[in-house]
Amino acid sequence: xxxxxxxxxxxxxxxxxxxxxxxxxxxxxxxxxxxxxxxxxxxxxxxxxxxxxxxxxxxxxxxxxxxxxxxxxxxxxxxxxxxxxxxxxxxxxxxxxxxxxxxxxxxxxxxxxxxxxxxxxxxxxxxxxxxxxxxxxxxxxxxxxxxxxxxxxxxxxxxxxxxxxxxxxxxxxxxxxxxxxxxxxxxxxxxxxxxxxxxxxxxxxxxxxxxxxxxxxxxxxxxxxxxxxxxxxxxxxxxxxxxxxxxxxxxxxxxxxxxxxxxxxxxxxxxxxxxxxxxxxxxxxxxxxxxxxxxxxxxxxxxxxxxx
Amino acid sequence: xxxxxxxxxxxxxxxxxxxxxxxxxxxxxxxxxxxxxxxxxxxxxxxxxxxxxxxxxxxxxxxxxxxxxxxxxxxxxxxxxxxxxxxxxxxxxxxxxxxxxxxxxxxxxxxxxxxxxxxxxxxxxxxxxxxxxxxxxxxxxxxxxxxxxxxxxxxxxxxxxxxxxxxxxxxxxxxxxxxxxxxxxxxxxxxxxxxxxxxxxxxxxxxxxxxxxxxxxxxxxxxxxxxxxxxxxxxxxxxxxxxxxxxxxxxxxxxxxxxxxxxxxxxxxxxxxxxxxxxxxxxxxxxxxxxxxxxxxxxxxxxxxxxx
Numbered sequence: 001x002x003x004x005x006x007x008x009x010x011x012x013x014x015x016x017x018x019x020x021x022x023x024x025x026x027x028x029x030x031x032x033x034x035x036x037x038x039x040x041x042x043x044x045x046x047x048x049x050x051x052x053x054x055x056x057x058x059x060x061x062x063x064x065x066x067x068x069x070x071x072x073x074x075x076x077x078x079x080x081x082x083x084x085x086x087x088x089x090x091x092x093x094x095x096x097x098x099x100x101x102x103x104x105x106x107x108x109x110x111x112x113x114x115x116x117x118x119x120x121x122x123x124x125x126x127x128x129x130x131x132x133x134x135x136x137x138x139x140x141x142x143x144x145x146x147x148x149x150x151x152x153x154x155x156x157x158x159x160x161x162x163x164x165x166x167x168x169x170x171x172x173x174x175x176x177x178x179x180x181x182x183x184x185x186x187x188x189x190x191x192x193x194x195x196x197x198x199x200x201x202x203x204x205x206x207x208x209x210x211x212x213x214x215x216x217x218x219x220x221x222x223x224x225x226x227x228x229x230x231x232x233x234x235x236x237x238x239x240x241x242x243x244x245x246x247x248x249x250x251x252x253x254x255x256x257x258x259x260x261x262x263x264x265x266x267x268x269x270x271x272x273x274x275x276x277x278x279x280x281x282x283x284x285x286x287x288x289x290x291x292x293x294x295x296x297x298x299x300x301x302x303x304x305x306x307x308x
Numbered sequence: 309x310x311x312x313x314x315x316x317x318x319x320x321x322x323x324x325x326x327x328x329x330x331x332x333x334x335x336x337x338x339x340x341x342x343x344x345x346x347x348x349x350x351x352x353x354x355x356x357x358x359x360x361x362x363x364x365x366x367x368x369x370x371x372x373x374x375x376x377x378x379x380x381x382x383x384x385x386x387x388x389x390x391x392x393x394x395x396x397x398x399x400x401x402x403x404x405x406x407x408x409x410x411x412x413x414x415x416x417x418x419x420x421x422x423x424x425x426x427x428x429x430x431x432x433x434x435x436x437x438x439x440x441x442x443x444x445x446x447x448x449x450x451x452x453x454x455x456x457x458x459x460x461x462x463x464x465x466x467x468x469x470x471x472x473x474x475x476x477x478x479x480x481x482x483x484x485x486x487x488x489x490x491x492x493x494x495x496x497x498x499x500x501x502x503x504x505x506x507x508x509x510x511x512x513x514x515x516x517x518x519x520x521x522x523x524x525x526x527x528x529x530x531x532x533x534x535x536x537x538x539x540x541x542x543x544x545x546x547x548x549x550x551x552x553x554x555x556x557x558x559x560x561x562x563x564x565x566x567x568x569x570x571x572x573x574x575x576x577x578x579x580x581x582x583x584x585x586x587x588x589x590x591x592x593x594x595x596x597x598x599x600x601x602x603x604x605x606x607x608x609x610x611x612x613x614x615x616x
Binding site: 124125137139146147148149150151152153154155156158159160161162163164168170171172224227228230231232233234235236262266268269272 | 466
């Protein structure tokens with residue numbers, strides 16, 4: 001049995017997965033702030049999983065952790081997980097001995113991509129497009145992450161699609177993330193609120209012109225990312241996830257309208273049937289935690305489970 | 309010994325490659341117009357290779373053909389090779405029995421990508437960006453073409469990078485191909501000449517403002533394609549080839565300046581060192597014909613030669 005954890009800025013989602021890849025236990029709890037509290041959160045979540053009826057803690061064989069930060073390739077070292085208050089943390093050192101289990105760590109978007117691919121049937125080519133504070137994608141081919149040459153694969157958020165577009169925090173103008181990233185939208189909306197992107201949608205529905213511009217920009221950015229992922233890597237399916245995807249059908253309707261408009265303008269785009277290739281990760285999906293479990297599983301099975 | 313042919317709109321480049329992947333003979337000849345003449349060109353080029361000193365025609369084992377058209381997956385059928393006057397042509401039927409050799413066919417950009425990868429050492433992840441009448445890329449990973457789910461991998465020419473940009477023949481605005489494709493530049497330059505892109509460069513050097521706009525657009529389009537290939541697929545190297553790459557250092561200087569400007573604006577882009585990752589295919593490179601030979605070789609070695 002493998003454990004997978006998706007350590008998010010507010011909540012940690014933990015699952016226990018059996019050898020067939022089926023989730024047999026799941027717990028969620030608040031994430032602590034800073035390296036010590038994050039490590040404690042993970043250890044406590046694993047212990048809580050062991051108390052779930054039907055889950056046998058003595059059968060745990062590996063722990064995979066998906067975390068919103070840079071993971072040094074081939075290590076368990078996390079850098080710059082700013083939303084967790086973590087500048088640097090070696091998770092094997094921090095939790096490996098407490099759990100007495102092998103630990104593997106992966107960036108949360110990449111882990112979610114693996115999990116979304118497994119939930120989607122585990123075959124073919126897929127991109128998982130994470131719409132959160134920032135925008136990034138994970139590309140999965142037959143159960144394996146496309147890592148690229150230097151770790152920048154899927155960084156579509158910082159592709160500029162409009163030289164006259166808004167300034168991105170990366171320094172460029174018109175990046176996809178400057179249009180569609182949660183932080184960029186909140187900054188341009190500049191109205192306090194706990195769910196600024198939802199507020200923008202509501203205000204746009206009420207006719208606020210600034211909100212309508214921001215909302216249209218979000219759809220433009222997401223549609224541009226979908227086109228880029230298909231026209232470059234030719235993924236079969238693009239699955240939308242991340243905090244902004246909680247807007248559900250309201251978001252999908254905008255993105256579909258944007259993709260339909262470009263398909264009407266271009267017979268080439270029309271032939272790609274992009275609107276049929278975009279799907280929304282269901283709310284509450286355990287994709288990220290499941291993907292983390294698959295990352296951990298690769299420790300003892302060399303990816304056989306991950307590849308289904 | 310394997311034969312590879314790059315059938316171009318004006319010339320056909322043919323090479324004989326030994327089992328170590330070394331080119332031991334090369335001939336070039338004019339390409340005929342229309343299906344029958346194209347088939348005859350290929351048969352004659354193979355015969356001419358057999359007359360090259362040191363090349364033993366009785367040792368020929370396969371023929372690979374790179375051709376500027378759509379190749380029906382898994383077949384030897386070419387569709388819409390408009391620059392050759394070919395609407396439809398099954399090359400195995402047309403030349404297989406005349407040559408008494410197994411035939412394999414690949415799109416010319418994909419063949420050139422395979423060949424450029426082999427000439428570059430045959431390992432790692434590379435994109436070959438073809439700057440010709442249109443713009444398209446081939447992505448190669450450890451000697452194998454990245455084909456994608458539905459055959460659209462590398463179609464970066466039809467990604468829009470400016471909603472206010474010129475109208476593309478595909479129907480969108482601001483496609484990379486509308487900025488950097490030879491046909492689009494020639495159409496907007498609208499001055500008769502056999503080498504319109506070179507004419508644009510010369511006129512820009514002489515201060516013509518319209519030419520300067522077009523020339524700047526070419527560099528912008530190429531730089532955008534490089535960024536997209538690295539930020540999506542994270543290829544280690546982007547090699548520029550195709551007719552427009554004959555501009556050599558004049559083109560590279562413009563593209564490098566464009567990449568440097570964006571690196572200055574964005575620390576994220578700066579960290580990717582894009583200007584060090586772009587290379588020009590040398591003039592007269594046999595990459596496309598070599599790649600076609602590798603495609604043919606996969607017939608009897610299942611890609612072992614192609615993977616070096």
